[in-house]
Amino acid sequence: MNTDTILANPGARLGLLLLLVTIAVPAQAAQYYLSVLNGSGGGSYEASATVHIAANPYESTDPDTSSSEPADPDAPLRVFDRWIGNTEVLEDPYASRTTLIMPQADVTVTARYEDAPRWLAPHVIYYVPSSHIGVVFLFHGHLGSAEGIFSGPEGRSLVNDLFTRGYAVVAPDCYDRVMRKWDTDSPADSNVDMLRVAALWNELIDRGEISALDPIYFVGASNGGLFTAHLSQQAPAAFGFNVVAQAIYVHPADPEAMLTTTVPTFYALAENDEVVDNSRAVTYFGDLLDRGVPAQLYMHKAEPVYPDRFWGIELVTQSGSHAIYDSLVAAGFVEHDGYLSSEAFNDVDSDGEADWMGAVPDEYLPVIADIGDLLEASYAGHKFFRNANNKVLDFFDNPVPVLELVPVIDGVSPTSGIAGKVVTITGSNLVGIHSVTFNGVAAEFDMSKETTLYAIVPPDASSGPIVVSNDSGDAESPMVFEVPAAPSIDAYAPTAGPVGTEVTITGTGFTGTSIVRFGTVDATYVVDSDTQIRAVVPAGAYTNKFGLLAPGGTAISNERFRVQ
Numbered sequence: 001m002n003t004d005t006i007l008a009n010p011g012a013r014l015g016l017l018l019l020l021v022t023i024a025v026p027a028q029a030a031q032y033y034l035s036v037l038n039g040s041g042g043g044s045y046e047a048s049a050t051v052h053i054a055a056n057p058y059e060s061t062d063p064d065t066s067s068s069e070p071a072d073p074d075a076p077l078r079v080f081d082r083w084i085g086n087t088e089v090l091e092d093p094y095a096s097r098t099t100l101i102m103p104q105a106d107v108t109v110t111a112r113y114e115d116a117p118r119w120l121a122p123h124v125i126y127y128v129p130s131s132h133i134g135v136v137f138l139f140h141g142h143l144g145s146a147e148g149i150f151s152g153p154e155g156r157s158l159v160n161d162l163f164t165r166g167y168a169v170v171a172p173d174c175y176d177r178v179m180r181k182w183d184t185d186s187p188a189d190s191n192v193d194m195l196r197v198a199a200l201w202n203e204l205i206d207r208g209e210i211s212a213l214d215p216i217y218f219v220g221a222s223n224g225g226l227f228t229a230h231l232s233q234q235a236p237a238a239f240g241f242n243v244v245a246q247a248i249y250v251h252p253a254d255p256e257a258m259l260t261t262t263v264p265t266f267y268a269l270a271e272n273d274e275v276v277d278n279s280r281a282v283t284y285f286g287d288l289l290d291r292g293v294p295a296q297l298y299m300h301k302a303e304p305v306y307p308d309r310f311w312g313i314e315l316v317t318q319s320g321s322h323a324i325y326d327s328l329v330a331a332g333f334v335e336h337d338g339y340l341s342s343e344a345f346n347d348v349d350s351d352g353e354a355d356w357m358g359a360v361p362d363e364y365l366p367v368i369a370d371i372g373d374l375l376e377a378s379y380a381g382h383k384f385f386r387n388a389n390n391k392v393l394d395f396f397d398n399p400v401p402v403l404e405l406v407p408v409i410d411g412v413s414p415t416s417g418i419a420g421k422v423v424t425i426t427g428s429n430l431v432g433i434h435s436v437t438f439n440g441v442a443a444e445f446d447m448s449k450e451t452t453l454y455a456i457v458p459p460d461a462s463s464g465p466i467v468v469s470n471d472s473g474d475a476e477s478p479m480v481f482e483v484p485a486a487p488s489i490d491a492y493a494p495t496a497g498p499v500g501t502e503v504t505i506t507g508t509g510f511t512g513t514s515i516v517r518f519g520t521v522d523a524t525y526v527v528d529s530d531t532q533i534r535a536v537v538p539a540g541a542y543t544n545k546f547g548l549l550a551p552g553g554t555a556i557s558n559e560r561f562r563v564q
Contacts, residue, residue, distance in 0.1 A: 032102055037085075038111035040308045045102040052304060055080045055096040055111035057153075057312025076115035079160040085109040094390045096157065097303075116163050124200060125150055126209075128168040134215035134244070134396070135204075136162055137197065138171040141222030141250075141384065143180045146171035152373050153312055157386035158219070165393050167217070168210060172200055174227075182227035188238030194231055198239040216241055217396050221249040221384040222275075229253035232263045245294075245399045247392045250382050252281035259287055264294040264399035268388040271299055272342075275382035279428070282405065282450035286431025290447070294399040298388045302380040304338030309378065313370040323361055324371060331359035340379045405429035406473035412466055416482035418552055421457040423481070425466060432470040438481060439464025457483065484552035485509040492546075496562035497537060503561065505533045505548070512551040518561060519544035537563060 029046045034053075036042035041053030059078045080096045086107045087093040089100045100107070125146045128135075138149050138158075149155035149171050162169050174182045175192045183193045204210045220228030225248035232243040245264040250273055252258070258265075267285055269278045281297070288295035305328070311321035328334050333344040333356045344356045356375065357368060364371065376383035409427040417423060425436070430453050436445040438461040445455040445468075453468070466477040487509030494501065505516075510533050516525040518541040525535035533548065543563050547556040 030104070032104065033106045034100075034102065035106070035108040036111075037108070038113075039109075040306060047102055047104040049102045050099055051102055052097070052099050052306065053090075053109070054306065054308060055083070056308070056318075059111075059113040078113040079116040079163070081112045081114040081164050083109045084112050092390055094161075095387070097387070114164055116160055124170065124172045126168070126170040126204070127163070128204070128209045129163075129166065131166070132168040132210075132214070133166045134217055135168040135170060135210055136217045136219060136396075138169065139182060139218065139220035139224030139227050140171070140174070140180075141220075141224050144221075144224070145180065146173045151314070151370075152384075153370055154373055154377050154384050154386045158384075158389050161386075161389045161393060165397075167393075167396075168214070170200065170204070172197060174224075181223050184223070184226045184230055188231075188234040193227065194234065194238065197231065198235070198241075201239070201241060212241075215244045218243055218246040219249070219392070220246070220251075222251050222382065225249050225251035226253050226257075229257035229261065229265075233257050233261045245396050247388075247395070248281075249384050249388075251276050252278070252284060255284070258284035261288075262291075262293055264395070266295070266388075266392050266395045267297040268385070268392065269297065269299050270380040270382060270385065271301055272380040273382045279450055282429065282431055286447065286450055289401055289403065289432045294395075294401045296391070296395055296402045297405060298391055299405075300377075300380050300385050300387050302339055303378055303387075305334055305340060305375070305378050306338065309374055310364075310371055313367050313374070315367055316364060316370075320364065324364055327359045327361055328356060331356070333359060340375060344375065344379065403432045403471045405431060405470070407431075407433065407468050407470055407475040409466065409468060409475045409477045412477050412479060412481060415479055416484065416551070417457050418484060418486075419457050419459045419461060423455050423457060423466070425453050425455060425468065425477070426451055427468075427475060429470075429472075430468065432472075433468050434471070435467075435469045437467045437469075438462075438483065440467075457481075484512065484550065486552040487513070487548060487550040487555040489548070489555045489557045492557060492561070495559065496564055498564050499537050499539050499541060501537045503535050503537060503546075505535060505557075506531060507555065509550050509552045509555070510548070513548050515549040516546070517548070518542075518546040518563075537561070 031044040031046060033044050034042050034051060036053050038059060039053055039055045041051055045051055083090055083093045086109055089103055089107055090098050092098045140146060140149055150159055159169055174180060175196060183191050188194045205212050218228040218232050228246050228248055232246045236242050243263050247266040247268060249268040250270055265288055267281050269281055285295050285297045307322045307325045310316050310324045311318045333341055335341055347355045360368060360371060373383055377385040407429045409425060411426045413424045428451055431450050433447055433453060436443045436455045438457055441458045441461045443455045443458040445453055447453045461483045463480055463482045466481050468475050488507045489505055490507040492503055492505045508531055510527055511530040513527050516523045516535045518537055521538045521540045523535045523538045525533050527533050541563050543560055545557045545560050547554055
């Protein structure tokens, strides 16, 4: 369309104007305001948007000058307790970092804080409130320490949560301070680490700090998780105390302990953990459920990094946290959606250091380990993480089984068979399975591990999907399992003849027939269709019934074929 045509045609000018107006004024989705007091994540959002919020690490009028300990040595720490306000929209109002689905309304939430004790760091760190509901032993991971639990941002979060729940906390160092690993091989009577834990328990009783009747709980991460499993199993017989429940982080433990233990167990795993085999933990978890041992399993998912993520590390101010975050973004280690790139943890330089370390401003290199802990937790790698804290403590308060793993079927072998055929089903999360059906018909089955189970094709089964079910949901096979129809011989002609006679057999279920036999002598034959076979009376045949073998079973004629 040229300009002269538009000027000469008012209708065209009006149409163009309406088009321009339509383009210039797009529809706007309704926005609602999230107010986060003492925390991050506030702003305007559309309804149903998923929003991540985080509490400030300190309750201070001047947060940029705060450190992990108040300047006044007589002042207590102020630690996050819970969110208050419109908490009904929060996924977990007791977690310092949580999410919400934005409703069609403005929302206000506020982070609330409580006093916490000032921790010291000898070889054994412990704190026992005058009134406590139980004693929790914390066992650090390989190359870790008790001090690291209390000083690291993720471990300190658990300590704070234990305090607010009313638990006493005891965190010993392992005996081997060179490799800094717990002894997970020696039996209790010669295991120096187990003997030291028992001695510490008795010493605290002698001092009057705790009572012999206090409930005991164990929490261990990585190598400390493996030690937890062995100690909890051997402690009753070796040392005379029982463990009410245990939490094992980022480690499956081993079959020696887990396939026989009766201790209620919480598994806390990380989805991107490349150090241990999570599937083993899922298998042991399924065995616990099968044996009636209360168990839960939490799989930590990767989460986005945000500007205040590092605020709370010793010497890192709020503005410093922003500087670290901006440097990681500029170096390409944070994706556009806020999640860490896999290269941030999989790529290392010639000195064996992760590439992301080179992006951190030099002034924060003294706390590079703490920065790494937070990044690893965000990436869901092989590190202790705080996200399961409240689930673990709820489990300690009430150790009941909870299954949150929906099964998945990846494959079936074979993909066809008749009643009685054993079928191998492979996939993931095949734990706590209470039923297997073939096109709706229940089958007998046996679970091998979390990736494999075996089922027997039941009588009366027909072609259709295989479905496995547990308390969390159902999984349907990606392919139809074929159950061949049983063959039947309805008629044949002629009904008599000499050797060499071609006999036409009619019926059903003939596809895939592998044998046609006159009496005891095999015949040559051609399968014309599922309903017709042409067979030749073989040499040596005699007057008798004849039969055939097809995938769906066998079929035998009602009358004898007379060999003349």
